Amino acid sequence: xxxxxxxxxxxxxxxxxxxxxxxxxxxxxxxxxxxxxxxxxxxxxxxxxxxxxxxxxxxxxxxxxxxxxxxxxxxxxxxxxxxxxxxxxxxxxxxxxxxxxxxxxxxxxxxxxxxxxxxxxxxxxxxxxxxxxxxxxxxxxxxxxxxxxxxxxxxxxxxxxxxxxxxxxxxxxxxxxxxxxxxxxxxxxxxxxxxxxxxxxxxxxxxxxxxxxxxxxxxxxxxxxxxxxxxxxxxxxxxxxxxxxxxxxxxxxxxxxxxxxxxxxxxxxxxxxxxxxxxxxxxxxxxxxxxxxxxxxxxxxxxxxxxxxxxxxxxxxxxxxxxxxxxxxxxxxxxxxxxxxxxxxxxxxxxxxxxxxxxxxxxxxxxxxxxxxxxxxxxxxxxxxxxxxxxxxxxxxxxxxxxxxxxxxxxxxxxxxxxxxxxxxxxxxxxxxxxxxxxxxxxxxxxxxxxxxxxxxxxxxxxxxxxxxxxxxxxxxxxxxxxxxxxxxxxxxxxxxxxxxxxxxxxxxxxxxxxxxxxxxxxxxxxxxxxxxxxxxxxxxxxxxxxxxxxxxxxxxxxxxxxxxxxxxxxxxxxxxxxxxxxxxxxxxxxxxxxxxxxxxxxxxxxxxxxxxxxxxxxxxxxxxxxxxxxxxxxxxxxxxxxxxxxxxxxxxxxxxxxxxxxxxxxxxxxxxxxxxxxxxxxxxxxxxxxxxxxxxxxxxxxxxxx
Amino acid sequence: xxxxxxxxxxxxxxxxxxxxxxxxxxxxxxxxxxxxxxxxxxxxxxxxxxxxxxxxxxxxxxxxxxxxxxxxxxxxxxxxxxxxxxxxxxxxxxxxxxxxxxxxxxxxxxxxxxxxxxxxxxxxxxxxxxxxxxxxxxxxxxxxxxxxxxxx
Ligand code: FES
Ligand code: FES
Numbered sequence: 001x002x003x004x005x006x007x008x009x010x011x012x013x014x015x016x017x018x019x020x021x022x023x024x025x026x027x028x029x030x031x032x033x034x035x036x037x038x039x040x041x042x043x044x045x046x047x048x049x050x051x052x053x054x055x056x057x058x059x060x061x062x063x064x065x066x067x068x069x070x071x072x073x074x075x076x077x078x079x080x081x082x083x084x085x086x087x088x089x090x091x092x093x094x095x096x097x098x099x100x101x102x103x104x105x106x107x108x109x110x111x112x113x114x115x116x117x118x119x120x121x122x123x124x125x126x127x128x129x130x131x132x133x134x135x136x137x138x139x140x141x142x143x144x145x146x147x148x149x150x151x152x153x154x155x156x157x158x159x160x161x162x163x164x165x166x167x168x169x170x171x172x173x174x175x176x177x178x179x180x181x182x183x184x185x186x187x188x189x190x191x192x193x194x195x196x197x198x199x200x201x202x203x204x205x206x207x208x209x210x211x212x213x214x215x216x217x218x219x220x221x222x223x224x225x226x227x228x229x230x231x232x233x234x235x236x237x238x239x240x241x242x243x244x245x246x247x248x249x250x251x252x253x254x255x256x257x258x259x260x261x262x263x264x265x266x267x268x269x270x271x272x273x274x275x276x277x278x279x280x281x282x283x284x285x286x287x288x289x290x291x292x293x294x295x296x297x298x299x300x301x302x303x304x305x306x307x308x309x310x311x312x313x314x315x316x317x318x319x320x321x322x323x324x325x326x327x328x329x330x331x332x333x334x335x336x337x338x339x340x341x342x343x344x345x346x347x348x349x350x351x352x353x354x355x356x357x358x359x360x361x362x363x364x365x366x367x368x369x370x371x372x373x374x375x376x377x378x379x380x381x382x383x384x385x386x387x388x389x390x391x392x393x394x395x396x397x398x399x400x401x402x403x404x405x406x407x408x409x410x411x412x413x414x415x416x417x418x419x420x421x422x423x424x425x426x427x428x429x430x431x432x433x434x435x436x437x438x439x440x441x442x443x444x445x446x447x448x449x450x451x452x453x454x455x456x457x458x459x460x461x462x463x464x465x466x467x468x469x470x471x472x473x474x475x476x477x478x479x480x481x482x483x484x485x486x487x488x489x490x491x492x493x494x495x496x497x498x499x500x501x502x503x504x505x506x507x508x509x510x511x512x513x514x515x516x517x518x519x520x521x522x523x524x525x526x527x528x529x530x531x532x533x534x535x536x537x538x539x540x541x542x543x544x545x546x547x548x549x550x551x552x553x554x555x556x557x558x559x560x561x562x563x564x565x566x567x568x569x570x571x572x573x574x575x576x577x578x579x580x581x582x583x584x585x586x587x588x589x590x591x592x593x594x595x596x597x598x599x600x601x602x603x604x605x606x607x608x609x610x611x612x613x614x615x616x617x618x619x620x621x622x623x624x625x626x627x628x629x630x631x632x633x634x635x636x637x638x639x640x641x642x643x644x645x646x647x648x649x650x651x652x653x654x655x656x657x658x659x660x661x662x663x664x665x666x667x668x669x670x671x672x673x674x675x676x677x678x679x680x681x682x683x684x685x686x687x688x689x690x691x692x693x694x695x696x697x698x699x700x701x702x703x704x705x706x707x
Numbered sequence: 708x709x710x711x712x713x714x715x716x717x718x719x720x721x722x723x724x725x726x727x728x729x730x731x732x733x734x735x736x737x738x739x740x741x742x743x744x745x746x747x748x749x750x751x752x753x754x755x756x757x758x759x760x761x762x763x764x765x766x767x768x769x770x771x772x773x774x775x776x777x778x779x780x781x782x783x784x785x786x787x788x789x790x791x792x793x794x795x796x797x798x799x800x801x802x803x804x805x806x807x808x809x810x811x812x813x814x815x816x817x818x819x820x821x822x823x824x825x826x827x828x829x830x831x832x833x834x835x836x837x838x839x840x841x842x843x844x845x846x847x848x849x850x851x852x853x854x855x856x857x858x859x
Contacts, residue, residue, distance in 0.1 A: 194801075196798070196801050197801055197803060197806075199803075199806065200798055200801060201789060201798070203803045203806035203809055203810075204789055204794045204797050204798055204803075204809070204813070205742070205782065205783065205789040205794070206741070206742015206743070206781065206783045206810050207742070209806070210744075210807060212744070212745065215739070221736075246725050247725070264724070264728075264732060264736040265732050265735070265736055265745075266724075266725075266728050266729065266732040266736070267725075269748075336841055337805075337807075337841060338744075338746055338752070338754060338805065338807040338808050338839070338840070338841040338842070339746075339805070339807045340746075385805070385806070386805060387744070387806070387807030387808075388805045388807060388841050388842060389805075390841075416745075418748060419746065419747045419748055419749075608801050609801070612801070612802075612804060612844060612847060613804070615843070615844070615846045615847070616804055616842045616843040616844055617843075619843035619845055619846070620841075620842075620843045623843065641747055641748075641749055641751065642746075642747050642749070642752055642839065643749060648843065649836050649837075649838075649839060649845075650831075650832050650835040650836045650849065651832040651833065651836045653843060653845035653846065655846060656846055
């Protein structure tokens with residue numbers, strides 16, 4: 001049991017207020033985290049806030065504060081509140097909280113941090129409401145509150161009982177308790193049980209849940225034409241054909257873009273296609289072939305200040321029995337959320353109302369206010385369900401566009417991207433390359449040298465993660481190639497390829513020195529655990545745990561005939577994952593049949609949903625390693641729809657068996673961590689099956705015929 | 708604009724749209740049936756799958772003028788109470804992540820199972836291959852189609 005203080009300084013942590021029609025509302029001001037709270041980390045970006053309402057009929061409404069992008073947060077966050085509140089999950093109604101900068105602070109979906117950053121806050125929220133109800137009952141019954149217990153929405157003292165609903169009206173008058181006790185995780189009744197997605201019925205029956213489904217009386221539709229190539233701007237345009245399209249009511253230029261306004265999505269898209277625009281250069285027209293050359297050159301260039309430099313790397317390489325050096329390459333990737341970008345705006349003289357799918361509502365609110373020259377208070381942003389995010393919906397460019405369009409035409413308008421718009425006006429995963437070198441001495445890795453380079457990528461390494469601390473002489477360098485192509489976070493930023501490269505390299509090193517691939521990693525981790533070289537930002541012990549679990553569950557070392565195993569492990573978003581790919585090599589060529597996955601993410605809140613996340617991450621990782629391919633010629637993207645851009649499909653998706661490490665530790669990220677190791681496990685299994693190593697994404701382009 | 712009379716979910720509906728308007732946008736914009744989703748517009752992803760006389764078709768690539776009196780069924784009309792065996796199986800397996808592709812997946816599965824009630828795993832993979840799930844819920848989709856097959 002943990003005791004948590006609910007108040008700090010002058011700012012109240014919790015506020016009660018009466019609702020019209022009875023019931024209590026507890027507002028959680030997540031902005032002020034009690035100083036003595038063990039967690040969460042004070043990372044401004046990921047803080048959240050929420051509401052909970054108890055109705056006099058006992059129904060509990062829990063607001064899910066964070067944007068839902070398919071990570072199932074709208075179910076798991078309220079589960080945490082309900083656990084500490086001690087109610088029947090069946091009595092809980094979940095609602096998406098609006099963006100409200102008065103009583104809420106940060107509402108963000110990103111970095112797999114929604115649960116991690118709000119775990120204690122959500123628990124405190126539920127526990128405080130429970131204590132308030134107990135105190136209320138104690139007054140009613142004139143008894144000592146310490147003798148009162150609760151069970152499934154009922155308060156008990158001896159033979160006396162009252163429901164939360166009966167107490168709610170009186171509880172409003174009570175003082176918020178100053179201290180509350182949190183449950184021992186061993187006593188959890190809701191957390192750890194599979195609960196169905198709260199929006200499941202709506203999804204299954206086709207209810208209007210998504211941004212694209214949102215409509216408003218009098219709303220018009222907009223489609224926008226944007227520069228066709230990075231490095232170009234609008235010179236002139238002729239809209240006479242566009243205006244002649246049935247249903248088109250207006251054509252407006254905004255910045256370097258042109259919006260066609262119409263009474264239907266189809267008319268707007270047709271009108272956009274009928275625009276004749278001329279574009280002129282206003283920057284470099286970049287080519288993937290040039291990026292490749294520059295990135296490779298950077299791999300041979302020392303960084304002025306290496307990210308990390310342990311021991312004496314130069315000497316280790318000079319004295320090595322053998323040096324192994326490999327280069328790995330990956331392209332840009334578009335996000336391709338299934339629901340293309342879209343947003344609604346209604347800008348009037350007094351307000352700007354925006355509604356749609358967005359991972360960063362508050363940040364976007366500020367930027368819209370700035371763009372329109374309004375006060376932030378005059379801009380509202382409501383979140384709809386999102387048809388996928390993967391990082392793309394962090395950027396809010398689409399919301400700014402529609403705000404500008406609505407401001408110009410002064411009508412409620414929905415901006416809809418076609419797939420082509422979505423894929424060619426992206427914020428892409430940066431293209432990147434890595435050169436790994438290992439100095440082998442007496443059959444061991446004595447020196448390790450990683451150099452990375454990426455396009456608009458910032459640091460493409462994670463210098464304090466594995467194998468940092470486990471190798472005596474260790475150096476990491478990184479280079480950034482500036483470009484006018486927009487890049488951004490893409491599910492498991494940086495590590496989505498760094499892990500593939502690193503884990504492929506270790507596999508090859510193990511083969512070269514004649515060592516078991518799993519044992520090689522365990523040896524490095526043992527060193528990092530017992531006697532680390534320098535500081536490290538991961539827990540070797542936990543990595544060892546998932547490695548052993550995955551190896552055991554996959555039957556590592558005992559692959560049945562016809563199956564080749566490939567191993568990979570990675571730490572990201574505070575979660576540890578190890579994977580074994582099972583590859584068949586029948587007549588048609590190698591095929592990924594199965595992936596065994598072991599995960600340590602602390603307490604698993606909702607097991608079914610967690611398995612779904614992990615499976616999705618693995619299949620996504622396999623898919624983009626196999627097929628992900630996106631390049632530029634003269635600043636122009638070379639794929640714009642799914643005829644030219646291949647995503648993994650049903651037949652290619654491996655079965656994924658998921659095993660969680662049993663844990664009572666606070667939960668960590670789950671939306672991303674299963675993705676990074678997947679590609680490496682596949683590459684290593686294919687190498688075992690065929691003898692061919694894979695160094696370049698997409699694997700499908702390498703000289704192997706795949707089944 | 709011409710007026711078309713189309714049969715959607717058992718009802719005759721008059722729609723005043725251009726001849727080339729894809730059924731997808733007639734459903735979504737004109738008839739307010741937004742359960743059918745837009746994903747690619749070029750018959751590559753399956754998000755817009757509906758039934759035309761019980762066959763799975765891509766509504767994004769079907770101009771309204773070609774429909775005539777063929778019967779259209781959308782996710783909203785797949786069952787009255789959301790309990791078509793495919794929907795029940797989707798519920799049982801809690802398939803969706805973001806959920807955006809799932810109406811198309813279910814419509815495709817329902818049409819497939821009405822023709823093949825005892826499919827092999829390979830049949831299921833082949834049948835579902837045209838429907839992209841960007842969240843990659845394929846493991847759950849396959850399991851749910853299997854369950855639905857036994858309950859059809
Ligand atoms: S939207 Fe019709 S198949 Fe993609
Ligand atoms: S559940 Fe998100 S695309 Fe399928």
